[in-house]
């Protein structure tokens with residue numbers, strides 16, 4: 001069984017340990033790990049996409065909370081709580097769309113509030129145990145999602161994905177890519193068409209790299225080729241990840257996903273979303289309330305160090321879009337597939 005290098009790892013004990021992560025901005029040319037010892041370092045790593053992908057952001061933030069309270073070993077309960085709450089607020093301000101971030105911070109904060117009166121070192125140990133649990137659960141959810149989704153793929157098929165919903169985006173095997181890894185291991189013959197995913201090229205830099213490492217046939221295409229590749233009959237299914245899914249199944253994912261879903265519908269190709277329960281936001285009845293991150297215009301005008309647009313041009317750079325539930329054939333979760341995608345079915349499957 002292939003064991004990929006962990007996307008992030010906690011090194012050391014609770015009171016002096018640190019968070020080590022692959023710097024994904026350097027892939028695929030350089031494989032470099034960075035060490036985060038402070039909350040601003042974790043914040044910066046999330047903000048700058050050194051660690052990215054909804055579940056990976058959540059796991060990293062959970063470890064970031066441990067880092068944030070390391071100074072409170074000798075602190076009274078009130079001081080501990082003040083530091084804990086400030087750490088959670090700071091990390092929550094890094095990126096707005098992936099709900100896994102807020103889900104993980106909420107878990108850490110709730111636990112912290114329940115143990116504030118315990119001795120300082122015990123509090124730290126308990127928070128590290130919880131962060132490790134969030135990481136381990138994510139790994140298990142990835143595998144379960146892979147098993148669920150693989151059953152939906154034909155024995156021989158072309159599949160298309162957008163952005164990177166692979167191991168690099170999680171603590172385990174990924175979500176959409178876990179489906180491909182599972183199908184491949186089951187002996188299904190598949191070729192993955194990876195959209196390069198403008199403007200930050202997660203598909204080119206990360207998805208094609210991961211699939212090649214795992215020996216899964218992959219063909220890289222520019223985003224604007226997806227429709228033609230479908231028209232040519234090369235794609236029998238689309239599987240993507242998600243950053244936040246509303247109660248009715250409307251799913252936010254990397255900008256461009258909505259266009260792919262429309263193209264899939266136009267060609268009669270099933271469009272699937274793969275995501276763990278930690279990506280659902282049941283407080284939102286539908287996708288209209290999902291906050292969409294706006295990113296710097298330089299990502300478009302100066303992609304990867306070279307100016308490619310006139311100085312001063314007005315730019316619009318939303319990092320995510322929302323695909324409405326009616327375009328989604330099924331959502332693969334660790335509890336099974338949600339299909340058809342309706343509020344009732346989301347609720348039923350998530351309840352187990």
Ligand code: MRU
Pocket residue numbers: 049052053054055098162163164165166169170174175176202240241242243253254255319
């Ligand atoms: O901006 P990114 O790279 O964090 O966006 C990531 C995505 O859109 C992924 O598809 C999503 O987080 C799912 S990851 C399992």
